[in-house]
Amino acid sequence: MLSEIFKNLGFYDPKNLENLFDDDSQRESFQRMTTDWNALASLIGGGKTMLTELLGVEEAFFVLNMRGPAPFYLAIPKTGKLNPEMIRQAIPSGPELLFHEIPGFLLIVPDWNRLAGKSEEQIKRFLNQVAPKKPKADSRILEALESVKEYPVRLALAPPEYFAKVLRDTRPMLTPPLERVDLALTAENFRWFAAGIDPVQLEFACHVEAASEPAAVQLRQTAEVLADAAFGAWQEYVRSHENKMPTATAEDFVSIFNKSLSELSTPENFEQLKSVFLPQPQGNRWIVQIDRDRISKYTELAIPFGLQIIELANAEGKRSQCVNNLKSLAIAMHNYHDTYGHFPPTFSVDENGKPLQSWRVLLLPFLENSALYEAIRRDEPWDSEHNRQFHDKMPPVFRCAQCRQGKTNRDTVYCVVVGDETFGRAGERGIKLGEITDGTSNTFMIVERKKPVCWMAPVDISQEDAYLGVNQKAEGIGSGHEGGFNAAIGDGSVRFISEKIALDVLKAILTVAGGESQNF
Numbered sequence: 001m002l003s004e005i006f007k008n009l010g011f012y013d014p015k016n017l018e019n020l021f022d023d024d025s026q027r028e029s030f031q032r033m034t035t036d037w038n039a040l041a042s043l044i045g046g047g048k049t050m051l052t053e054l055l056g057v058e059e060a061f062f063v064l065n066m067r068g069p070a071p072f073y074l075a076i077p078k079t080g081k082l083n084p085e086m087i088r089q090a091i092p093s094g095p096e097l098l099f100h101e102i103p104g105f106l107l108i109v110p111d112w113n114r115l116a117g118k119s120e121e122q123i124k125r126f127l128n129q130v131a132p133k134k135p136k137a138d139s140r141i142l143e144a145l146e147s148v149k150e151y152p153v154r155l156a157l158a159p160p161e162y163f164a165k166v167l168r169d170t171r172p173m174l175t176p177p178l179e180r181v182d183l184a185l186t187a188e189n190f191r192w193f194a195a196g197i198d199p200v201q202l203e204f205a206c207h208v209e210a211a212s213e214p215a216a217v218q219l220r221q222t223a224e225v226l227a228d229a230a231f232g233a234w235q236e237y238v239r240s241h242e243n244k245m246p247t248a249t250a251e252d253f254v255s256i257f258n259k260s261l262s263e264l265s266t267p268e269n270f271e272q273l274k275s276v277f278l279p280q281p282q283g284n285r286w287i288v289q290i291d292r293d294r295i296s297k298y299t300e301l302a303i304p305f306g307l308q309i310i311e312l313a314n315a316e317g318k319r320s321q322c323v324n325n326l327k328s329l330a331i332a333m334h335n336y337h338d339t340y341g342h343f344p345p346t347f348s349v350d351e352n353g354k355p356l357q358s359w360r361v362l363l364l365p366f367l368e369n370s371a372l373y374e375a376i377r378r379d380e381p382w383d384s385e386h387n388r389q390f391h392d393k394m395p396p397v398f399r400c401a402q403c404r405q406g407k408t409n410r411d412t413v414y415c416v417v418v419g420d421e422t423f424g425r426a427g428e429r430g431i432k433l434g435e436i437t438d439g440t441s442n443t444f445m446i447v448e449r450k451k452p453v454c455w456m457a458p459v460d461i462s463q464e465d466a467y468l469g470v471n472q473k474a475e476g477i478g479s480g481h482e483g484g485f486n487a488a489i490g491d492g493s494v495r496f497i498s499e500k501i502a503l504d505v506l507k508a509i510l511t512v513a514g515g516e517s518q519n520f
Contacts, residue, residue, distance in 0.1 A: 055090060056081030074108040082106065144194035147207045151196025158192040177229045186222050189215035206277075206288040216281035223278055231270050238265050318401035322448075322486050323494045325397050329414060329446055330488040332366035339366075343430035346418050347458030348378065355458035357382050359416065359430070360398060369395050382456040394455040402480040403452055411452035413479060417444065419463025421511040423490070437513040440490030444509050448485040450478025467507055470499040477506075 051057045061075045076082065084106050088099055098109045144156035164187035174181050189210050196205040210216035277288050337343050344362040347355045357378050364373035372393065377386050391410050398412040405411070416424035423445050425431050436443050447466075451474040453459040465476035470485060472478075479485035484498040490512075508514060 052081075054083070055087050056083050057087070073110070076106045076108070078104055078106060140192040143209070144192040144207070147209075148194045148196030148205055151198050151203075151205065153197040153199065155195040155197075156192060157194075159187060159190065164188045177232065178225065180225055181222055185218065189218050204288075204290040207285060208287075209285045210281070211284065213281065213284050216284045216286060220278060220281055220286060224274065227274055227278060231265075235265055319481055319486065319496070322400045322402060322481070323496075325400065326414065326446060326486055326488040326494045327492070328367065328397050329363065330492045330494065332363045333445060333488075334492060335366045336363060337433060340429070342432045343423075345428065345430040346416055346424040346426050346460055349427065350379070354381070355426075356380070358456055358458050358460075359424075360412065360414070360455050364395070367395060367397055376456075382454075382458060387456065391454055391456060398455045400448065400480070400486075404480055406452035410454055412455040413448045413450075413452045414446055415449040415453070415460040416446055417461045417463055417466040417477075417510055419466075421514065422463050422466070423510075423512055424460055431512065435512060436490055438508075438511060441493070442509060443490040443512050444487050445490045446488040447477050448479040448481075448487070450474050450476055463510070466510055467503070469503055469506065470497070470501060 056079055057076055058079055058081070059077050061077075063073055063075050076087070078101075084099065084101065087106070087108075098107075100107045100109060138158050140158035141156045144158065145154050148154050164184065167184040167187045172183055173179065174183070189212075191209045191211055193209075194207045198204075208216075208219065210219050276290070279286055279288065333343055344359040346359050348357045348362065350356055357376070361373070361376060361378070361382070364370065364376075372390065372395070376390055377384065380387055383391075392407065394409050394412065398414055399408065400413050403411075403413050416422075418424035418426065423431060423436075423443060433440065447461065449461055450471060461476055465473050468476050470477050477485060478499075481496070484496055484501075486494060487497050488494050
């Protein structure tokens with residue numbers, strides 16, 4: 001069943017998988033997970049076998065006991081197969097639980113540390129107060145459980161008789177938009193509720209029984225009022241969030257999620273759900289049945305939004321990885337400055353001024369890649385016969401996972417902007433901290449390039465191309481990230497910059513001594 005849902009959502013489409021996952025191993029792992037549902041179902045079946053055969057648990061009741069000292073507990077009927085000692089050993093450690101046996105049942109009661117320091121006799125007295133006699137189920141509960149007997153997981157609810165009396169005597173009034181709901185009448189009309197769940201087959205049934213046929217109609221009307229009120233509150237929440245589009249990456253994800261909810265939360269879809277979950281009564285009962293066909297039908301509504309959200313979540317992870325890469329490069333830049341008294345030049349040169357190696361190669365000793373640094377002949381050009389063998393040995397710190405261009409082990413988008421006014425300087429040495437008079441927190445150090453280059457190549461972004469704006473030219477500033485690019489700032493921090501940044505603000509942050517002070 002899970003495989004069918006993922007197929008409906010388009011997760012088996014090779015193009016979608018290519019967008020969602022970086023490499024073949026991730027795609028293969030996902031496909032194994034989604035196609036191994038039968039194996040998982042067998043595992044669940046094995047758990048059921050362990051419960052029934054090894055522990056001897058054939059039934060278990062979750063008991064709400066509002067009048068006792070313990071508001072809820074688990075009651076397991078004793079059978080010839082029940083193994084209380086094995087149950088004690090099987091339950092994992094966590095909140096302290098008390099095990100207590102009474103005629104016909106094993107009780108498992110949460111302690112909440114009430115009995116810390118109490119004597120054994122005091123603990124026994126407490127447990128006897130919880131269930132002083134064999135629990136006796138209300139006949140309505142038995143009817144409710146019988147209505148969903150074919151399901152392995154069954155839930156039943158029947159309010160006590162005094163509950164309706166209390167509501168009749170107090171006549172509580174609800175505030176708008178629920179003022180039309182008569183709680184006392186609803187309690188009188190309601191007999192029981194039952195739910196059955198099959199987690200393997202992904203099937204669900206819900207039965208509600210009223211005191212009479214007219215009572216069933218009244219209950220459905222009340223349920224419809226509650227559903228309409230809930231939908232109204234939900235739409236108000238969605239409307240209040242759908243237009244919030246902040247620039248922080250985590251909030252971008254929330255914004256897209258809220259937008260997807262808004263597009264799904266239409267009155268038409270809501271009416272369709274109501275027709276399923278609030279059907280017309282059959283006699284004094286109304287029944288909701290959810291099977292595979294209906295689940296598949298509803299998942300189809302979420303296909304475009306599910307893919308969009310998953311893709312964005314994947315992009316968010318890649319953006320975070322990119323941020324971490326830039327932070328590492330920024331730290332290496334400052335460590336280089338601490339060692340040599342200046343930042344690395346954009347590229348080293350030979351005695352004739354011909355470019356040799358990129359600043360990325362010069363940073364290798366400060367990125368825990370000294371062995372690679374020593375293997376490269378730095379007195380030869382980056383593309384000499386000897387140095388070409390290292391083109392495909394780019395350290396992962398230079399690779400932005402969101403970049404879909406170039407070769408994974410060779411090409412990088414991390415560049416500096418080279419010019420008389422910017423951070424990047426060619427020659428024997430790079431710029432010094434003292435020369436960044438606009439302030440390191442107001443100056444770009446490393447940015448992303450729209451078209452990647454070989455990591456060893458003495459190629460970056462020219463000042464002229466950078467001044468054109470974001471995503472305006474292949475050789476200029478840009479990225480594969482949605483809506484902007486990541487940049488390492490001169491103080492070592494990393495910021496996400498919107499592609500809509502004003503040109504005058506962009507130029508101000510690119511210059512190191514322009515006299516501007518921009519907040520961004």
